[in-house]
Amino acid sequence: MNHDDFNPVALPPPIKKIRILLVDDHAVVRQGLRTFLELQEDMEVVGEGASGGDAVELAARLAPDVIVLDLVMPGMDGVEATRGILERSPRSRVLILTSFGDDDKIFPAIRAGAQGYLLKDIQPRDLIQAVRDLHQGKTQLHPEVARRLMAAVAGNPPAEEAEVRPIPDALQHLTDREREVLELIARGLNNREIADRMVVSEATVKTHVSNMLDKLGLPDRTRAAIWALKHGLGSEG
Numbered sequence: 001m002n003h004d005d006f007n008p009v010a011l012p013p014p015i016k017k018i019r020i021l022l023v024d025d026h027a028v029v030r031q032g033l034r035t036f037l038e039l040q041e042d043m044e045v046v047g048e049g050a051s052g053g054d055a056v057e058l059a060a061r062l063a064p065d066v067i068v069l070d071l072v073m074p075g076m077d078g079v080e081a082t083r084g085i086l087e088r089s090p091r092s093r094v095l096i097l098t099s100f101g102d103d104d105k106i107f108p109a110i111r112a113g114a115q116g117y118l119l120k121d122i123q124p125r126d127l128i129q130a131v132r133d134l135h136q137g138k139t140q141l142h143p144e145v146a147r148r149l150m151a152a153v154a155g156n157p158p159a160e161e162a163e164v165r166p167i168p169d170a171l172q173h174l175t176d177r178e179r180e181v182l183e184l185i186a187r188g189l190n191n192r193e194i195a196d197r198m199v200v201s202e203a204t205v206k207t208h209v210s211n212m213l214d215k216l217g218l219p220d221r222t223r224a225a226i227w228a229l230k231h232g233l234g235s236e237g
Contacts, residue, residue: 017044018135021064023055023081024097025073033068033097036124043131052076056084063089066131069114071098071105082112091192093134097127101144110149110222115188116140139188139225149226170216171231178212179233181205185221186228 020037022030022045034045047058053076055069067085071078082094095116096109106117116134118127119142130140141149171179177198184194191209195202209221218224 015042017042018066018131019044019046019062019064020131021045021047021049021055021058021062021067021092023049023051023058023067023073024070025050026070029070033127037128037131040128043128052078052081052084055081056088059085059092060088064092065135067092067094068097068131069094071096071100071109078114079108079112082109082114086113095130095134095140101142101148106145106148111220115190117145118142119144137187137189137193173215174212178208178215181208182212182224182228183233185209186225186233188225
């Protein structure tokens with residue numbers, strides 16, 4: 001056999017699995033989620049918790065990619081847990097999975113930093129896709145949640161949302177970099193991903209975000225994303 005004729009077959013690289021933390025105070029729900037998520041070859045459940053406190057502690061220890069988090073639990077709720085999670089594991093992404101789609105639940109959760117908000121009536125395949133999309137930096141909202149968010153800026157905002165001031169010509173006051181940051185925020189990217197995309201430091205991105213929010217008169221990046229989408233920015237097309 002001529003060794004020159006021997007061409008070893010290159011093995012495909014191992015699949016890098018999405019590391020998931022499940023937090024729900026119902027053990028049956030956690031077991032059901034684990035069962036079908038772990039059927040996916042690109043996912044693994046690295047931990048389970050039954051409370052907001054568990055979520056914060058496990059996130060700090062495990063640094064999961066995605067945390068599927070119930071919103072209403074005894075003790076620390078999902079909103080407070082989301083804040084704690086992102087303080088201790090800022091690269092993790094929080095996906096709220098709940099039975100509650102009320103404004104007084106949705107807005108605080110998203111303001112706290114949750115990048116996804118789904119209701120428990122979704123199909124399993126939709127949850128699987130949502131986890132994948134969230135891992136890639138795309139915001140995931142249940143259609144009803146998205147409708148409520150858009151309604152908050154389109155006509156009948158709740159009282160706490162009334163300070164949002166969409167000004168049609170406000171974009172003229174943004175620099176090119178600030179507008180680029182706004183568009184990327186609307187696509188669901190975080191500061192680290194925006195920094196990578198723009199080839200600048202995270203500190204520079206934070207400065208652009210602060211200046212952009214100030215010029216648009218908006219209090220946070222969530223409402224900046226909604227403002228941008230309402231005005232046709234942030235679409236991939």
